[in-house]
Amino acid sequence: MAINWLGLLAIGVFYIFVIAIGIWASRKSKLEVKKCTGRQSEVTMVGGRNLNIWVSMFTMTATWVSGGFILGTAELVYDPTKGLLWAVGPVAFAMNMIIGGLFFVTPMRSKNYVTLMDPFQEKYGNTIAAVLFIPILLADIFWAACILGALGATVSVITDISRYWSVFISAVVAIVYTVLGGLYSVAYTDVIQLMFMFFGLWLCVPFILSSPYFNTITESAVNRIYQEPWIGQIKMEDIGSWVDNVLLLSISGMCYQAFYQRVLSAASDAQAKLTCFVGAVLCPILGIPSVLVGAVAASTDWNQTSFGGPSPYEQGLAGLILPIALQHLCPFFVSLVGMGALAAAVMSSVDSVLLSAASQIARNIYKNILYKKASEKSIMVVIRVSIILCGLLGALLGTISTSVVLFWIATSDLLYSIMTPQVICTLFLPHWVNHYGACSGFVSGLLLRALVGEPLLGLPSVLPLPWDKILEDGQKQHVVPFRTAIVIITFATILLVSQISRWLSAKGLLGGICVTNSDLNGMKRIPTDDKIQEPSL
Incomplete structure (x- = not known):
């Protein structure tokens, strides 16, 4: 299969631009370090606790609206065994941020914690906190695998290069600028990525809806045309599973260090809460394009498109339905913009995941347990090495499966079932x-x-x-x-x-x-x- 060099060039330009923003932000991080002598690691982890309000809102939203969110929502709507009623991510994530803003901001900020593991070490000591850290670390790595796999699969569909190369190149780009500037690089690149994500996804919507290969989505929502209605249904025996999914995605976010890094980096409690509430409004808005793509894909006669038959679902490619729809239902240049929007979504999340995992490894494991007299310089080395290792491991796992939902649910499931009670008890019932x-x-x-x-x-x-x-x-x-x-x-x-x-x-x-x-x-x-x-x- 011939490589699509134009598509590859477009992705390359986008990656170079993202790295440039990261390098610029790293300089701002160095200036902040000079103001906070002896606290370089804290500036890297929580940005000196004075992040700009607009940057805070953008980075919070961009972190949650990941490649898993965008591809997973489209996959569920398109999947004839699921449908829109099962695509609870946009609403559940909004609920997640509202819950976080109302209940979890104040107890974490009141004691100037740096990571989620700080209250566990304070309450139970280092040994037990280290054990409780295991599911949190695994969840971060699975999350990185989910979103890197999403991007790798998308880039491979559009550019025709190997999915493995797509995953590892994307991981290397995220690793580079995260290592350079810590939270400042992550936050400021998130601003650009969220803007590109918003306009890129919505630009594709009119072209998707004007495709000549599908029936009206209103008709296929309730009637079988090419597959089961995309609105989906919740049978009596499925209610328990549906409720589980809603609560899982609504509450498990309170167990992610990525959430608390943004909350703790805000200049005040009011700013931190506002960041959460604005994110709760933006998440559903950014989920609408994925819902529309999934609905159109479920209403399309794929035999009439350049994709041909059998359909993506019959070929086991439901997890890639969004890039497939962009490629075969949109003009080429529009599909490139859509792919860039997805790349932005992935980058805005994977950098946050890598930094959150590395922060806890360096602070809570290395400094608080292994070497309590660790210098700021050695802590920074551990942070950078951890970012690299976690990124490469996430990239490796991201090549295993094309299903975004698999890692997306597995990640949240791990934290929801095991860590949610621990977090609630430690913060509210110490x-x-x-x-x-x-x-x-x-x-x-x-x-x-x-x-x-x-x-x-x-x-x-x-x-x-x-x-x-x-x-x-x-x-x-x-x-x-x-x-x-x-x-x-x-x-x-x-x-x-x-x-x-x-x-x-x-x-x-x-x-x-x-x-x-x-x-x-x-x-x-x-x-x-x-x-x-x-x-x-």
Whole structure:
């Protein structure tokens, strides 16, 4: 297959422009470091806590509107087994930001935390915090894989170059400018990327809607034409799964360091909350083009297009429906603009993911655990090395599957089931929980999620649930919202074990419980035999 050199040139120009913005922003970062002598790592992680309000709003929105968001929404609308009713991402992400702005901004900013792991280390000590960091790190890497895979697949469709090269070149570009300037480079490139994303996606909409190869999307929304109606349906046995997806995408964002980096980089609480609320408005707006592309694709007679037959869904290419639709339903130059918009979406998210993972590795693992006397210079080295390693690992995973939804759901699922109860308990109920409860909750949440299984990841379902339905392929379909049930059980386990262990400790039947400063300030009564110590597993 011949390489589309014009398309490749367009992508190359866009990448060079993004790197140039990153280099310019890195100079601003250096100026900020001079104002904050001895805090270079903090400037890299949270931008000196004085990021411009407009930049804050743009970088928050750009981080959430990723390649997974754009491609995943189009894939779900186009998929004849799902449909629009299952494409809950735009609305769920808006709910996510509203919840974050209302409830999570103040407790994180009130103690000048730098990373999400700071309150865990403060509450439970380094050992347990390090264990709790594992799912957060894995989720960041899966998220990077999701969005890099999305871009790699898109670039390969438009330019006809290898998907593997597309993924790794995109990863290298994001790694370069993230290493150069930290949060400043990430934030300022996000401004340009969000603007390009907005205008690029909406520019494609009229051309997609004027394609001669599809019936009206209003007719195909409710009637079968070329495939099942794209509006979709939610059967009684699917309600539990649908509720799970909505809550998963609405709440799991509170477990991402990428969210807190933007919240903590704002100059004030009011600015941080405004950033969240503006993002909640922009997310659904940026999701509309993907919905329209998916609807048009579901209404198209692909045999009449240059794509030919069978349809993308029948060829297992539903995850690439957006770039396929751009290429075969739009003029070539319009498809290039659309691809650039998707590239912008990916870059604006993958850089944030890499920086969030690297920040926690450098601060919470390297400095707080491995080498407590670490200098600012050595911390910066660890940040840069971590960005490179996480980026390359994410790129490697991004070449495994063409389904964006697979990594998108797996990423959020990992944090929702295991970490959501931990974050809520640590931030809002610190006086009611201890390290015994945290460990028990972690183990029970992980064990239950593994036993329930996950077809997308090839995990068999071992634990029987009420009203399970056996499908034709032998897989179990869970009727109950099992992810949310696991969250509730884990939450109850943390609280119950914490209180039981506290009672046993007061009776002298259990070793000392770790008591922190927050406990000392908040508890009316502390058992006399509790000792302040480093908890261990």
